[in-house]
Amino acid sequence: MTIAADPPLSPADEALVRAALELLDERAVAGRHEVACALRTRSGAVHRGLHVESSIGRASICAEGVAIGAAAIAGDTEIEVIAAVLRTEDGGWRVVTPCGVCRELISDYGPDAQVIDYDAAREVPVRRVPVRSLLPGKTTRRWAGA
Structure with missing residues (x-):
């Protein structure tokens, strides 16, 4: 598979x-x-996540957030690259590009x-x-000990 990029x-x-x-x-x-999403961390590990749709749209969880959670469970959250793919109607x-919430999450865990x-x-x-190019003017968040 070669992706035109x-x-x-x-x-x-x-x-x-x-x-x-x-x-x-x-x-x-x-x-x-x-x-579905896959991310690679600085360690070289790949973590994947699947979008979880809810009957109440706001309760749905994006694949990127699930992948970041999987990385966090493994103790490996230094995101190097992340990619998501969408199943099309045909x-x-x-x-697919990450939504605004996912852009924030990605930048918080991998500035x-x-x-x-x-x-x-x-x-x-x-x-x-x-x-960062997808979040112009983003303020950075720092957790204690980070």
């Missing part, structure tokens, strides 16, 4: 997108789990993290960008 994704980033897609293929249920898939981003307005819609 500008600039082209590294083999490690392609593998990350593939890990998210594999989870989506394994567990996707229409209306319940239509997005049965295909595409990379220097890179995001495999999607923007349909670009000629080649997939690219790797710093999470």
